[in-house]
Amino acid sequence: MANSEFRLGRIQPAPENFLTDEQIQSVKEGRRDFLRKAFLGASAAMMAPAVARAAGEGDPAILNLPSWTTSLGLPVATHPYGLPSKYERGLVRRESPGLTRVGGSSVSFTPLQGLFGIVTPSGLHFERHHQGWHDIDPSQHRLMINGMVKTNSVFTMDDLMRLPSVSRIHFIECGANTGMEWGNVAVPTVQYSHGMLSCSEFTGVPLKAILDMCGADYKKGRFILAEGADGSSMTRTIPMEMVESGEVLVAYGMNGEMLRPENGYPLRLVVPGVQGVSWVKWLRRIEVGDKPWGAKDEAVHYIDLMPDGQHRQYSSVQECKSVITTPSGGQILLDKGFYNVSGMAWSGRGKITRVDVSTDGGINWRQARLETPVLSKAVTRFNIDWVWDGKPAILQSRAVDDTGFVQPGYGQLRAARGTKSIYHNNAIQSWKVVESGEVSNVQVL
Amino acid sequence: MSRFSKTLMALMVAAAATSFVTPAAAFDRYQGVGRPATAAEVKAWDIDVRPDFVGLPTGKGTVDQGVELWETHCASCHGAFGESNEVFTPLVGGTTLDDIKTGHVKSLVTGSSPQRTTLMKVPTVATLFDYIQRAMPWTAPKSLKPDETYAILAYLLNLADVVPADYELSDQNIREVQERMPNRNGMTTDHGMWPGAPLAKGGLGNGGKPDTKNVACMKDCKKEVQIVSFLPDYAQDAHGNLAEQNRPVGQTRGKQTGEPSAAAGGGTQTAAAAALALAGEKGCMACHGVANKIVGPGYNEILAKYKGQADIETKLIAKLKAGGQGVWGAVPMPPQGHVKDEELKQLVQWILEGAKAQ
Numbered sequence: 041m042a043n044s045e046f047r048l049g050r051i052q053p054a055p056e057n058f059l060t061d062e063q064i065q066s067v068k069e070g071r072r073d074f075l076r077k078a079f080l081g082a083s084a085a086m087m088a089p090a091v092a093r094a095a096g097e098g099d100p101a102i103l104n105l106p107s108w109t110t111s112l113g114l115p116v117a118t119h120p121y122g123l124p125s126k127y128e129r130g131l132v133r134r135e136s137p138g139l140t141r142v143g144g145s146s147v148s149f150t151p152l153q154g155l156f157g158i159v160t161p162s163g164l165h166f167e168r169h170h171q172g173w174h175d176i177d178p179s180q181h182r183l184m185i186n187g188m189v190k191t192n193s194v195f196t197m198d199d200l201m202r203l204p205s206v207s208r209i210h211f212i213e214c215g216a217n218t219g220m221e222w223g224n225v226a227v228p229t230v231q232y233s234h235g236m237l238s239c240s241e242f243t244g245v246p247l248k249a250i251l252d253m254c255g256a257d258y259k260k261g262r263f264i265l266a267e268g269a270d271g272s273s274m275t276r277t278i279p280m281e282m283v284e285s286g287e288v289l290v291a292y293g294m295n296g297e298m299l300r301p302e303n304g305y306p307l308r309l310v311v312p313g314v315q316g317v318s319w320v321k322w323l324r325r326i327e328v329g330d331k332p333w334g335a336k337d338e339a340v341h342y343i344d345l346m347p348d349g350q351h352r353q354y355s356s357v358q359e360c361k362s363v364i365t366t367p368s369g370g371q372i373l374l375d376k377g378f379y380n381v382s383g384m385a386w387s388g389r390g391k392i393t394r395v396d397v398s399t400d401g402g403i404n405w406r407q408a409r410l411e412t413p414v415l416s417k418a419v420t421r422f423n424i425d426w427v428w429d430g431k432p433a434i435l436q437s438r439a440v441d442d443t444g445f446v447q448p449g450y451g452q453l454r455a456a457r458g459t460k461s462i463y464h465n466n467a468i469q470s471w472k473v474v475e476s477g478e479v480s481n482v483q484v485l
Numbered sequence: 486m487s488r489f490s491k492t493l494m495a496l497m498v499a500a501a502a503t504s505f506v507t508p509a510a511a512f513d514r515y516q517g518v519g520r521p522a523t524a525a526e527v528k529a530w531d532i533d534v535r536p537d538f539v540g541l542p543t544g545k546g547t548v549d550q551g552v553e554l555w556e557t558h559c560a561s562c563h564g565a566f567g568e569s570n571e572v573f574t575p576l577v578g579g580t581t582l583d584d585i586k587t588g589h590v591k592s593l594v595t596g597s598s599p600q601r602t603t604l605m606k607v608p609t610v611a612t613l614f615d616y617i618q619r620a621m622p623w624t625a626p627k628s629l630k631p632d633e634t635y636a637i638l639a640y641l642l643n644l645a646d647v648v649p650a651d652y653e654l655s656d657q658n659i660r661e662v663q664e665r666m667p668n669r670n671g672m673t674t675d676h677g678m679w680p681g682a683p684l685a686k687g688g689l690g691n692g693g694k695p696d697t698k699n700v701a702c703m704k705d706c707k708k709e710v711q712i713v714s715f716l717p718d719y720a721q722d723a724h725g726n727l728a729e730q731n732r733p734v735g736q737t738r739g740k741q742t743g744e745p746s747a748a749a750g751g752g753t754q755t756a757a758a759a760a761l762a763l764a765g766e767k768g769c770m771a772c773h774g775v776a777n778k779i780v781g782p783g784y785n786e787i788l789a790k791y792k793g794q795a796d797i798e799t800k801l802i803a804k805l806k807a808g809g810q811g812v813w814g815a816v817p818m819p820p821q822g823h824v825k826d827e828e829l830k831q832l833v834q835w836i837l838e839g840a841k842a843q
Contacts, residue, residue: 111823112768130729130739137723141572144623153739154732171623184522184530192522199518224714228724228742253519262687265533271626273619275533279681279688314680325530332689334536334609336616343606343672349594351606351671354689355678369716370727371737379736388680389693396701401710405703434710440701448697450713456696464678472712478740483714 124161128154133164136232139220144172147214149235152365152384157411158209158419160238162295167302168214168236168316170337171272176322178298178306181269183250183290187327190255197306200290203245207293208312209418211239211386213358215315215342218465225481229370233469233481234363237384239419242310243293246286251328258284261328265335266309269324275335276318277354278311280328287312287417290323312417313388314356315463317342347458358388360447361466362395362422362439373477376430381408384419387441392420394440399426401434401470401484402449408437433473434484451485532627534615538659541611545655546636548643554633555640558622567603567644572623576603577644580667585647588670604645608672610663614638760835761842767824769832775840782813784840791837801833802826 097103124131133148140146150166167173178197186192214236220226227233247264264283268274282288289310292298299305304321311318317337332338332354343351362385367373381399385392391414396405408424422437439447448456450467472482534540556565563569567577579598584590590605592598598605607613618634620626629637639654647665648654654662663669674689677696682688722743724730731739764770777783782790791797806829808820821829835841 107767107823114765114768114770118765118770127733130731130733134724134730137725141570145573151730153730171620171626184526186522186527186531192527193519194522194526195519202518203515225716226720228716228721229727229730231730232724249515250519253515262682267530267533271620271623273532273626275615275619279679281681281688311680327531327533329535329539331535331537331539333533333615334612335533336612336620339536339609339612339672340603340607340616344676345593345601346673347594349589349591349671350673351593352676352678353608353672353674355676357678357680357693359678359695366735367737370740370742371731372740373737394701396703401712403706403710405701405706434712438699438701445695446699446701448699452697452699470712472715479737481716482712485711485713 130154131164133167134231136220136227145170147216147236149231150238152230152235152237152363153368153371155365156382156421158239158384158413158421159295160240162240162297162300162303165238165240165294165300165303166214166236169270169272169302170274171270173302174270174322175301176269176305181306181322181324183307183323184325185250185254185256185328186325187265187329188257188261189251189328190257193254195250197292200245200250200307201292203249205243205245205293206289207241207243208287208289208310209239209241209413209415210310210312211237211358211417211419212310212316212319213237213361213386213388215317215355215358215463218467218469219462221467221483222461222465223459225483227369228481230363230365230368230469233369236316237386237419239384239386240294241296242289242291244289244291244307244310247283247288247290247309247326248286250290251283251326256328260330263329263332265325265327265329265333266318266320266323267325267327268304268320269322273324274317274320274337275333276320277332277335277338278309278314278318278356282311282314290326313358313390315342315358318356342463344457344461344463346461352461355464358386359464359466360387360389360392360439360441360445361385362392362437362447363469364397364435364437364471367435367473367479368471369479369481371479373428373473373479375477376428379426379428380423381426381435382421382423383408383437385410385422385437385439386417386419387439387443387445388417389445390442391416392422392439393442395420395422396438396440397422397424397426398436398438399433402436402468405438428473430475432475434482435471435473435479436468436484438468449485450483532615532619534611534618536609536611538611538656541614541656541659542631543656544631544635545653545657546632546634546639547653548636548639548648548650550633550636551638551640551643554637558625558629559637562623567641570600574600574602576641578602579605580645582646584667585665588666588668590668590671593668593671604641604647604667606668606671608666608669610638610642610659610666613641614659757835757838757841760831761840763828764832764835767821767828767832769821775842781818784836787836788839798830798833798837801836802829805829805833 131151131154135146135148148167150160150164181197183195217236218233221233262280264278264280266276266278291308291310292306299308307323308321309319309323338354343353344355345351362383364381364383366382381397385395395408397408398405408422411421414420447466447468453467470482470484471479473479562572563576568575579592579602580590635654639648639652642648643650675691677691677694679690683690683692726743728739728741773781774783776785805821808818810817
């Protein structure tokens with residue numbers, strides 16, 4: 041609790057108050073002259089000591105009953121499919137300007153800076169398409185199984201949805217997540233640095249059950265090819281060991297409803313712990329074979345360039361990684377005092393066993409609380425108490441998984457792989473906090 | 486039963502007889518689910534070509550034929566010589582005759598090529614055949630015939646000096662071309678990121694051995710903190726106004742970078758859309774539909790009743806302030822005292838203009 045009697049606001053006015061609605065309007069109308077003044081005024085206000093905004097009886101937000109307390113609200117089913125509050129409109133998927141050239145072969149990033157817990161709202165799940173997306177008629181969708189099987193087979197959605205199903209929570213991370221940061225800081229916020237990450241509950245059928253039905257030759261057929269039904273007909277090779285373990289799913293459900301079209305409606309592969317490109321969307325075919333396929337996205341992309349000029353091919357696992365999402369780059373702390381530092385940790389090799397947090401750039405560390413559930417190959421939420429004394433700080437998180445692997449620093453990662461590999465950057469992220477409360481993206485060795 | 490073809494039944498019987506490793510009666514277990522694929526169905530979809538050329542269709546095409554096809558189908562996006570950086574990174578460039586000898590593209594080490602082109606990276610020619618056949622042209626994938634794919638690929642390879650200008654590429658000589666791919670020796674699977682069996686057991690890679698070894702040190706882990714990179718000033722607002730990309734409440738706010746966008750003020754709304762939003766916000770929509778009665782009459786019914794009547798605006802505003810019943814039935818409308826005069830005016834005008842959404 042703050043001790044000042046009428047501590048109605050914060051010491052620092054929230055930055056969205058920099059401009060009044062009228063000022064915003066005049067910017068739109070092309071008048072900009074006042075802007076400079078407005079910012080000067082705002083920064084002066086930020087220097088000012090604590091001022092109780094409404095001395096006297098108390099907070100107008102309490103004393104003057106608001107309209108929602110004194111009027112009738114909206115009826116049920118105003119939105120037959122519910123929408124977030126209009127005040128949440130800033131937290132949407134966004135592209136990183138200049139990263140790609142056409143929207144049909146591009147990425148939109150999940151706003152991790154605003155998410156809680158471990159599940160990504162389906163409408164905010166990141167997107168990566170290679171040849172645009174379609175909303176496929178599920179009654180016309182087919183899954184074919186062929187290759188080293190006894191019976192080449194075809195399944196309709198009706199067929200697949202009749203089979204015994206499982207529901208599992210897993211993260212999906214694009215192999216290129218944090219790829220822009222290999223050489224240097226390139227983006228301002230966690231949305232762009234880590235937002236090709238989502239975590240959902242997926243419902244579907246273990247692929248093993250389907251391959252069993254078709255009589256797969258597990259002895260010779262040690263690889264499978266997954267293929268999409270879109271124009272790119274994305275293909276990726278997946279080891280049969282993962283299928284046999286039962287963890288690879290042919291999934292139609294996501295967070296209690298069907299998959300969203302952007303995420304592969306009506307059918308996608310779920311390959312826990314492996315980079316998103318292998319989770320083939322709009323899945324139309326699985327082939328069983330005795331050798332990997334060297335597809336475009338495993339021979340031209342999703343290959344990691346090493347300093348000696350060799351590319352690592354078939355690099356698929358997303359290694360242990362974590363990031364603090366609050367506070368994070370591009371944000372401002374409004375005041376000194378208590379904060380709940382919160383973030384996400386995940387590992388493609390299993391469960392998160394601990395996360396440590398440093399506020400001094402990695403000299404000293406404290407163990408964070410892991411919130412339940414802690415699931416294998418899923419995002420784990422961590423939290424830790426922090427009292428900010430108003431002095432510069434550098435926040436970092438470092439995750440450990442149940443293989444004992446400790447998330448590396450930039451120095452270690454670059455020593456092993458250089459700075460040009462694009463994919464699989466799982467380095468410790470640093471957020472610098474300065475006296476004004478501004479948080480920014482920095483790299484620390 | 487009806488969904489099982491005779492062939493499948495026969496297969497199942499055969500499987501049971503040879504005591505297959507997997508449960509032979511699998512289809513049996515999930516009776517009525519799935520069916521065998523026909524040969525034509527498999528042929529229609531099984532189009533992949535593996536690096537060892539399994540799946541390669543027969544056919545042929547010359548560089549000359551490729552030039553023309555390229556002009557028609559590919560040049561608009563990739564440039565006449567595969568050099569364009571407009572729609573995607575260049576396909577060709579950065580490889581040398583020496584690379585063709587060694588099978589290692591040198592510019593990957595020296596960094597002498599500004600972009601990593603497709604031909605600098607791809608180790609296997611089959612990958613290109615497979616991909617062009619499956620996905621290109623981007624807006625009309627799977628429209629090329631095998632001969633056309635051979636010809637286009639021949640032209641692409643000629644641009645990188647992998648084949649001469651008078652070459653005819655075919656299923657017969659494509660293996661020889663593989664021996665000239667500039668980056669054919671440029672891949673390694675000696676890493677820990679393959680999620681299956683290691684090379685030693687018929688899979689790939691080193692069995693999951695990681696290449697970094699951090700330790701979870703807790704105290705005095707280093708002497709000083711060295712910041713090696715931060716976002717340069719010019720890049721601060723390259724991603725738009727961060728204040729608008731954060732929640733307006735909570736522990737933090739987003740930083741203002743650049744000018745607030747028009748969308749932030751909501752001022753791009755039309756007057757009609759604003760009125761509709763106001764009607765929602767003030768609770769009118771709980772009792773009125775635009776076209777239909779809910780508790781009170783639909784707005785369009787109100788318009789139809791009073792259309793062209795003088796003073797109607799003032800009268801309706803007065804009615805809204807006071808509330809009332811009897812015009813439309815016994816159910817009363819409560820006084821709308823929480824709505825400001827000018828807002829009532831705005832709402833009534835909107836109703837009398839047809840209560841449009843835009």
